[in-house]
Amino acid sequence: MVTRPVRTLGFGALALVLLTGCGAQATAGGGGDAGTPRVGGTLRLGISSNPDCVDPQQWGTNASLNVSRQLxxxxxxxxxxxxxxxxxxxxxxxxxxxxxxxxxxxxxxxxxxxxxxxxxxxxxxxxxxxxxxxxxxxxxxxxxxxxxxxxxxxxxxxxxxxxxxxxxxxxxxxxxxxxxxxxxxxxxxxxxxCQGDGLIGSGPFVFESYKQNQQVVLVKRKGYNWGSPLWKHTGEAYLDRVEYRIVPEPGVRSGSLASGQLDAITDVQPVDEPQFAGNGFTEPVRPNPGIVFNLTANTTRGVLTDPKVRQAVAKGVNRQEVVDTVLTKNYKAATSVLGSATPLHTDLAGLLAYDPAGAGALLDAAGWRPGPDGIRVKDGQRLSAAVVFSAVFNQNQSALELIQQQLRKIGFDLRIELKTTAESTQIQLSGEYDFIWFNVTRADPDILRQTYSTKAGNRSKLTAGNPLDAALEKQAATTDRAVREPAAAEAQRIIVEQGYSIPVFELTQVWGLGPKAHALEFEASSRLRLYDAWVAE
Structure with a gap:
């Protein structure tokens, strides 16, 4: 976000502590038949945040990784x-x-x-x-x-x-x-x-300069000829120069693309998408692989210790309404805790269907009765839990406010607590939360082990030796797909069935390309690849 740090951050700046995500919805490139790629020229690319560290080994935000992938x-x-x-x-x-x-x-x-x-x-x-x-x-x-x-x-x-x-x-x-x-x-x-000094790679571009909160400049690596077989040509990159212009304000970024001051931008916001659908502009789109935006429950706190409550919350969230109301058709309602672009993703849409009647039945069976304000109560306790989030993705608060409204209909009070990224990170590390809202980008199902295993992140605060641990360890033990796939499927099913995570929607990368920009590509983690990119005169 994330990645937005997962980027891919959904939730914080530490890539695997709070990163804030199998096919693309669309491929990147210019509109129509662009003709033969042109060698030379400068790509002026607007990005949404400062890449605080351009060393790929040290950081995990989209802004940073979109730079370092080229190096x-x-x-x-x-x-x-x-x-x-x-x-x-x-x-x-x-x-x-x-x-x-x-x-x-x-x-x-x-x-x-x-x-x-x-x-x-x-x-x-x-x-x-x-x-x-x-x-x-x-x-x-x-x-x-x-x-x-x-x-x-x-x-x-x-x-x-x-x-x-x-x-x-x-x-x-x-x-x-x-x-x-x-x-x-x-x-x-x-x-x-982090500032590019001594950052020596073997990639198709080399680092030239970095002005904090202004721009990063890369130039073509002369003599490069050992690219990936997945790329479309061989030899040197087409572009002579890439200027990453740092433009945090979405409206300014979109306006600069529309006016021709920029050739392309990342992180097109839902409200700005319509202006880049046609008229010579294109919108490359791809969902992030990895863990979708979700409410992960701390199973040791308050009302969330009861699996029936967690399962009721899952049934009380109308995922498609979130996508249709807060986002756009470029986004997908979650069908698992893993996004659809993740290898070994399992479609669990049936378990994630909107079912307020089913949610009510679960809560009735657990002894929760409607209170005077509509929120259920039991033994004097309100059916209430807080969710901690940070505003790394622009639509986070709007999505949570809609989910809050949806859950009130089943008698559940979701309290929304906006924190800074640093505060969110500390809260997550301390375990002092009911729900946390985040996503994590990675094109491998092992991200579930790193996030939910009791031997790793253990975000749901489970006890060791549970069935989820066994499934996660089994998928980690072999590269044999025939063994790994059913283990990964079992892990996803347990997480969803037990309500350890309440998946909501997939983070999607939406870029805007002007008429001169062509062949900006998504790599497997839905981040930027510029080797085949070129600009028309």
């Missing part, structure tokens, strides 16, 4: 269409039987922008350096949670070992967060790399 290559790439992992810096790999050792065989000829080779020693230095960042690298902490270390087998072969099964790592190896930096990058401090 670093990864060992593998992920196909946005089906989630398949493809070669990139590694031309092939092997995974041992229990998914604790991954051996990558590197392609020949790739170099960093300082001229040094992308070899096994560089990969080891990069992964060791990322792991050493500790709290500065929330996403890395999840991807490399059980990291034992890397071994240089030979100059073009590196083995990465884990102390526990880590099937998710193969997908993690495709992310920009684990993009490979040159050994020389670690001669700079993390703070220096």
């Amino acid at each position: 670093v290559d990864s060992l593998t790439d992920q196909d946005p269409a089906d989630g398949a992992i493809k070669p990139w810096l590694a031309e092939r790999w092997e995974v041992n039987a229990d998914s604790t050792a991954f051996t990558f065989h590197l392609r020949d000829g790739a170099t960093f922008s300082d001229g040094t080779p992308v070899d096994a020693a560089a990969v080891k230095a990069s992964f060791d350096g990322a792991r050493a960042l500790g709290p500065k690298a929330a996403l890395v902490a999840g991807y490399l949670a059980a990291y034992r270390g890397s071994t240089v087998v030979d100059p073009r072969t590196v083995r990465i070992d884990f102390t526990a099964p880590s099937a998710q790592f193969l997908q993690a190896s495709s992310t920009m967060t684990l993009g490979v930096l040159a050994p020389a990058a670690y001669n700079k401090t993390p703070e220096q790399r």
